[in-house]
Amino acid sequence: MLRPLLLSTLVATAITAALPVHAAGLTERQACLKLIATAHAVKLAGPNRRGDYRCRRDANVENDFVFTLRFDGPKEPADASHLLGRYAVDKVTREAYEWDATLQKRGAPFVPPPRKR
Secondary structure, eight states: OHHHHHHHHHHHHHHHSOGGGGGGOOOHHHHHHHHHHHHHHTTOOOOOSSSEEEEEEEEOOEEEEEEEEEETTTSSSSTTTOEEEEEEETTTTTOOEEETTTEEEEEEEEOOOOOOO
8 A cells, every 4th residue: 555655656746846837836925926026126116215015916817916016115104095006927927017907908018127247
C-alpha cells in the first residue's frame, strides 16, 4: 500500500515541478500585490507621497481580476475620494491593464517604466 502512494506522490510532484509558475494559477491576492507593486513603480499617487495603496475586487471577468485602486495617505482628509482608477490583471500572463468601466474591457497596458542600469 505504501509503494503506490509513494509513487503517486512522486509523479504528482514531478508534474507540478514541470509546470511553469503561471500555470498554477494567479490568486486574487497575488494579482492585487502585482497591481500595487506596479502603482508604486510608476508613482501613481504622486512623487514622494507616503501612504498605502489598496485594491478591492471590482468586477467578475473571465480572464482578469478587476480592481479599484485607492491610495490612503496620512495627510489626506478622511472624507476624500482616494480612488485612483480601475485596473485589470490578466490571470495567465499577470500583466496589468487600465480598465474601461464603461465598455467593461481592458484599456492600455499599465506598466512600470524600465529600470535604469
